[in-house]
Amino acid sequence: MSKCITVGLIGYGTVGKGVVRILENNQKIVLRKVGKHIKIKSICDLNPIDRPELYVKNFKDIIKDPEIDLIVELIGGYEPARSIIIEALKAGKNVVSANKAVLAKYWDQIFTTAQDYKKSIYYEASVGGVIPVVQGLNEGLAAEEIFEIKGILNGTTNFILSKMTKEGLSYEDALKSAQEAGFAESNPAFDVDGIDTANKLAILASLAWGGWIKVKNIAVKGISDLNIKDVNLSKRIGNIKLIGSAIKTKNGIDLSVCPCLINKSNTFSTVENEYNAVLIKGKDSGDVLFYGKGAGQGPAASAVVSDIINLSKFIVTNTAGIVTDVIYDRKKKIKILPAGQSRSAYYLRFTVVDKPGVLSKISGILGNNKVSIASLSQPNKQGDYADVVIITHETSLSHLETALRQINALKSIVKSKPVKIKIENPS
Numbered sequence: 001m002s003k004c005i006t007v008g009l010i011g012y013g014t015v016g017k018g019v020v021r022i023l024e025n026n027q028k029i030v031l032r033k034v035g036k037h038i039k040i041k042s043i044c045d046l047n048p049i050d051r052p053e054l055y056v057k058n059f060k061d062i063i064k065d066p067e068i069d070l071i072v073e074l075i076g077g078y079e080p081a082r083s084i085i086i087e088a089l090k091a092g093k094n095v096v097s098a099n100k101a102v103l104a105k106y107w108d109q110i111f112t113t114a115q116d117y118k119k120s121i122y123y124e125a126s127v128g129g130v131i132p133v134v135q136g137l138n139e140g141l142a143a144e145e146i147f148e149i150k151g152i153l154n155g156t157t158n159f160i161l162s163k164m165t166k167e168g169l170s171y172e173d174a175l176k177s178a179q180e181a182g183f184a185e186s187n188p189a190f191d192v193d194g195i196d197t198a199n200k201l202a203i204l205a206s207l208a209w210g211g212w213i214k215v216k217n218i219a220v221k222g223i224s225d226l227n228i229k230d231v232n233l234s235k236r237i238g239n240i241k242l243i244g245s246a247i248k249t250k251n252g253i254d255l256s257v258c259p260c261l262i263n264k265s266n267t268f269s270t271v272e273n274e275y276n277a278v279l280i281k282g283k284d285s286g287d288v289l290f291y292g293k294g295a296g297q298g299p300a301a302s303a304v305v306s307d308i309i310n311l312s313k314f315i316v317t318n319t320a321g322i323v324t325d326v327i328y329d330r331k332k333k334i335k336i337l338p339a340g341q342s343r344s345a346y347y348l349r350f351t352v353v354d355k356p357g358v359l360s361k362i363s364g365i366l367g368n369n370k371v372s373i374a375s376l377s378q379p380n381k382q383g384d385y386a387d388v389v390i391i392t393h394e395t396s397l398s399h400l401e402t403a404l405r406q407i408n409a410l411k412s413i414v415k416s417k418p419v420k421i422k423i424e425n426p427s
């Protein structure tokens with residue numbers, strides 16, 4: 001065994017640069033925790049970098065370098081990230097990755113390869129930035145039967161929603177400032193359309209229930225069509241947050257990603273800007289809440305360096321990958337609850353003609369579809385039209401969707417498509 005742990009880094013963007021900085025600045029901490037120094041030997045990127053002495057053009061040269069113990073994949077996206085991870089594991093390297101998209105999509109292939117080749121892959125930075133939620137779920141809550149996972153899992157959307165709610169910024173301006181702060185994915189559609197949250201939820205749910213929960217099983221809705229009007233009209237109740245939710249029900253796991261109205265008194269309502277929060281409910285643990293910065297160079301790079309340090313402890317003792325660090329059973333089939341069967345209360349807004357009989361038509365259709373009304377208000381009027389806001393009691397999503405389709409078909413009274421926002425109060 002060499003004098004130090006040798007790392008090859010593939011991808012030298014915002015997070016990659018942060019990793020090099022933290023690792024080089026914190027060698028005393030590394031030595032205390034690992035007993036050896038950790039040295040970055042090579043860095044691969046598409047373009048030449050500010051560390052020419054470490055630069056390698058072809059990632060394959062890093063994978064086949066016999067001196068390298070550990071490969072860090074930080075390029076993001078699906079390819080060549082998937083190939084890099086798979087080839088690295090097959091070449092006998094341990095891997096650290098922050099790539100939630102590739103993990104969620106190729107979970108089976110990645111963990112099967114890791115198990116077959118007896119190597120480890122660590123991925124703490126893939127979910128919740130610096131929050132140690134992967135380790136928390138895998139190790140801290142190892143004894144638990146998990147009932148529920150709910151989280152604000154995307155820093156960019158939370159930042160946008162905070163700016164819209166607190167500063168009245170338009171969606172476009174808020175997105176621009178999230179991009180300037182370096183939170184957003186290279187394609188921000190991944191953030192705002194909820195895909196990034198769905199990838200992270202799929203990872204947590206797969207870990208919690210020991211199989212592979214696919215993103216295609218998650219009902220996903222993002223925030224890009226959220227109207228500032230609903231942010232303002234719902235303010236008296238609470239704040240809108242993009243929530244990823246996975247709940248174990250007797251008929252299967254209920255999975256969703258959607259903007260939710262969170263009561264003012266709920267902790268999740270106070271999670272602002274790029275912060276994330278994850279609530280995990282275990283049988284004996286009860287509620288466990290994780291909170292911290294979910295996006296940005298420092299938090300993401302810190303989580304990657306933690307993985308490098310933690311994995312290096314096993315490399316030093318030659319046990320990386322021998323002690324299986326993910327309980328993944330490729331044969332395990334997990335039952336998923338069909339989206340329509342999920343139940344919740346909802347905020348509804350109808351922009352309708354302000355004349356007698358309209359409210360009774362709407363409430364009649366809701367009632368006929370077993371949707372019960374908890375409260376109703378008409379907060380404003382513009383010309384001949386008025387907004388009607390209804391809060392429902394808990395209802396089945398499929399019943400509600402049928403009712404909304406019928407109401408939307410009343411073209412003579414309904415001005416625009418009814419808005420529905422799930423009401424969620426993680427306890």
Ligand code: HSE
Binds near residue numbers: 126153154155191196
């Ligand atoms: N774009 C991601 C976010 C970065 O906003 O949360 C961290 O995964």
